[in-house]
Amino acid sequence: MKLDITENYPLSSITTFRCGGPADRLVTVGSREELLAAMELPRPMILGNGSNVLFSDRGYRGTIIKFGPALSRISVRGCVLRAGAGASFSYAAKKACAKGLSGMEFATGIPGSVGGAVYMNAGAYDGSTADCLAEVKSVPQLEEFGLSYRHSAFMDKGAVILEAAFRLKKAPQEEIDAKVADLTARRKAKQPLQYPSAGSFFKRPEGHFAGKLIEDAGLKGESVGGAQVSELHAGFIINRGGATSSDVLGLMKLVQDTVMDKFGVRLEPEVRIIEE
Ligand SMILES: Cc1cc2nc3c(=O)[nH]c(=O)nc-3n(C[C@H](O)[C@H](O)[C@H](O)COP(=O)(O)OP(=O)(O)OC[C@H]3O[C@@H](n4cnc5c(N)ncnc54)[C@H](O)[C@@H]3O)c2cc1C
Numbered sequence: 369m370k371l372d373i374t375e376n377y378p379l380s381s382i383t384t385f386r387c388g389g390p391a392d393r394l395v396t397v398g399s400r401e402e403l404l405a406a407m408e409l410p411r412p413m414i415l416g417n418g419s420n421v422l423f424s425d426r427g428y429r430g431t432i433i434k435f436g437p438a439l440s441r442i443s444v445r446g447c448v449l450r451a452g453a454g455a456s457f458s459y460a461a462k463k464a465c466a467k468g469l470s471g472m473e474f475a476t477g478i479p480g481s482v483g484g485a486v487y488m489n490a491g492a493y494d495g496s497t498a499d500c501l502a503e504v505k506s507v508p509q510l511e512e513f514g515l516s517y518r519h520s521a522f523m524d525k526g527a528v529i530l531e532a533a534f535r536l537k538k539a540p541q542e543e544i545d546a547k548v549a550d551l552t553a554r555r556k557a558k559q560p561l562q563y564p565s566a567g568s569f570f571k572r573p574e575g576h577f578a579g580k581l582i583e584d585a586g587l588k589g590e591s592v593g594g595a596q597v598s599e600l601h602a603g604f605i606i607n608r609g610g611a612t613s614s615d616v617l618g619l620m621k622l623v624q625d626t627v628m629d630k631f632g633v634r635l636e637p638e639v640r641i642i643e644e
Contacts, residue, residue, distance in 0.1 A: 369405050372396045379427060383418035384479060386564040387613045389427030398438035400530060403507065406433045413642070414528055416484030417456065420566050424644040425613045435483065439530065444469070448502065450533045453483030457490065465548055470539035471500040473547045477555045483529040487522050489515040493551055503533035518571055518638055560598040563606035569620065570603060570635040578635055579603030582623055585630045592618040617641070
């Protein structure tokens with residue numbers, strides 16, 4: 369089997385933070401067989417849309433695996449939407465909404481892949497992947513999804529998600545459209561979408577909101593190199609231009625230490641920090 373391999377691939381070009389050095393190799397797979405073959409290469413790691421990861425400035429000594437078009441198809445039958453892991457989660461959600469199916473409105477602004485959304489149990493406002501996920505094909509096949517806040521059994525077991533099915537409900541089109549419009553407007557008003565980032569950098573600590581703690585600690589606008597705590601939403605670390613991964617990590621530490629000193633709360637990154 370001949371795999372589609374590119375060597376020395378710049379990770380900054382396939383991550384939404386737009387930083388990180390090169391991966392030894394990037395393999396784009398189009399079938400389960402190709403995935404299994406790629407998993408035999410050194411240090412395989414699956415990358416979805418790169419919207420919740422931070423790679424090192426030195427890059428990644430190993431194999432980054434991405435899903436090609438054949439593993440990114442979306443179909444809708446009755447109230448079930450089925451999508452390959454490489455499909456865009458927001459595009460899949462918009463497709464469901466356009467067919468008068470409710471349940472994925474929350475996902476229309478989440479810039480990840482379907483595989484990444486299942487792996488992270490992505491969620492926003494009042495919805496989450498856990499609420500509508502019906503079926504997952506994975507390697508190895510898991511019977512339990514184990515979904516909790518930004519957590520899944522796929523994470524614990526190192527399983528690769530190949531396909532997911534979401535169970536939705538018929539609803540009046542105007543209701544669906546109004547909900548999507550409302551969520552989109554809230555995102556646009558509150559999130560620094562014009563800058564590269566990985567969304568909310570920290571997980572929500574029990575009983576608090578990360579953004580509020582960071583703002584109350586006086587850290588809005590604080591920066592290290594090209595990385596900055598967003599002025600608009602303190603839960604976001606943004607790349608103001610030319611930020612390195614070390615800048616982002618330096619700022620992360622500054623925020624964690626300051627919030628710990630002031631409020632005794634430990635902020636844990638939601639973003640997956642990947643060792644070289
Ligand atoms: C502007 C912005 C807004 C955001 N808003 C939200 C939000 O509202 N809610 C939210 O939850 N998140 C949000 N995010 C974060 C991010 O979009 C989600 O976490 C998303 O689910 C990540 O998907 P991805 O495909 O980009 O994953 P990646 O970043 O590519 O990968 C994340 C992790 O998932 C693993 N992974 C990816 N695909 C697979 C697979 N097929 N099988 C096994 N493991 C896999 C990777 O190995 C990695 O560990 C936002 C990000 C940005 C930039």
